[in-house]
Amino acid sequence: MSQPTQVDPRGLRVVAGITAAVLAAVLAIPSEPVRIALLAVQVAVFAIAAFVGLTASPYAKFHAAVVRPRLGPPAELEDSRPPRFAQLVGLTFTAVALVALLTGATTAALVATGLALVAALLNAAVGLCLGCELYLVLRRFTPVGT
Amino acid sequence: MTGLLVLLGALAGAAAIALLLRWKNGRFTTAAMPDDRERLTADQIGVPLGERATMVQFSSAFCSPCRATRVLLADVATKVPGVVTVEIDAEENLQLxxxxxxxxxxxxxxxxxxxxxxxxxxxxxxxxxxLGALARAVEPGQ
Structure with a gap:
């Protein structure tokens, strides 16, 4: 998953915006079946983006088909590795939330969803990749001599 | 009810982080008094030190602002005499x-x-x- 392909940074913001809307709906709609369905969709979308490729994500396809034609070509492209890592972090949090919800731990599920929402909001609003910010901190804990 | 509280918390948390990072990004701080400053050698950074100052950038693969930072530092290094810049891969130099x-x-x-x-x-x-950080670095007695 490390081929240094380039992606349209505006597409990343659109994808993050849709993600944030889905996660906000999970928190705002107090119905368990709706929450499970929305989280399952989001987990699947994150998994496609992280393991298949950013442009394979349904949200990215929406951007390519509907938004980009109205914006014109991007002024610059961005390395796809940081956003792809971010999709993997998002996948982890939403998968935890989905499992927690299915096992009846509703509060834990909502908190995990909230954390994923913070990351998606920051990505959509200011283009910040929260998972990337924490990456080096985590890497520092790995044993010396790697 | 819990869901709405978490939603409000997430909105407030995201806003707080965005403001904090806007304040923090690119803010140069002086950590130590001149006597106990860390010292890096040409060997450690892999290039000879600049005549007046050296800018050392630590980067990683999962980092979108690293490229823009590299471009900016390279441009500054060509315009300010006696200043060089070097980029170090953080993951390959974890001990440092x-x-x-x-x-x-x-x-x-x-x-x-x-x-x-x-x-x-x-x-x-x-x-x-x-430029402000460079000016302070080359000024003697700082």
Whole structure:
């Protein structure tokens, strides 16, 4: 998953915006079946983006088909590795939330969803990749001599 | 009810983080008094030190502001005489990262002519922040 392909940074913001809307709906709609369905969709979308490729994500396809034609070509492209890592972090949090919800731990599920929402909001609003910010901190804990 | 509270918490948390990072990014701080500053050698950074100052950028693969930082520092280095810039892969130099207490990429250290770390900043800096940090690094007695 490390081929240094380039992606349209505006597409990343659109994808993050849709993600944030889905996660906000999970928190705002107090119905368990709706929450499970929305989280399952989001987990699947994150998994496609992280393991298949950013442009394979349904949200990215929406951007390519509907938004980009109205914006014109991007002024610059961005390395796809940081956003792809971010999709993997998002996948982890939403998968935890989905499992927690299915096992009846509703509060834990909502908190995990909230954390994923913070990351998606920051990505959509200011283009910040929260998972990337924490990456080096985590890497520092790995044993010396790697 | 819990869901709405978490939703409000997430909105407030995201806003707080965005404001904090806007304040923090590119803000150069002087960590130590001149006597106990860390000193880096040409061997450690892989290039000869600049005549007047050296900018050392720590980068990683999962870092979108690293490229813009590299472009800015390279441009500053060509315009300010006696100043060089070098980019170090944080993941390949984890011991150095730990020794220097680097938590984020990009982190930029400004070394004086002797290799002493005079000031540092994390996040994408603005041009005037870099120029200000360089001015302080080359000024004797700072």
């Amino acid at each position: 990262v730990r020794d220097l207490d680097i938590m984020r990429t990009p982190t930029v250290l400004v070394l004086d002519a002797t290799g002493a770390v005079t000031t540092r900043a994390s996040g994408l800096p603005r041009r005037e922040q870099v």
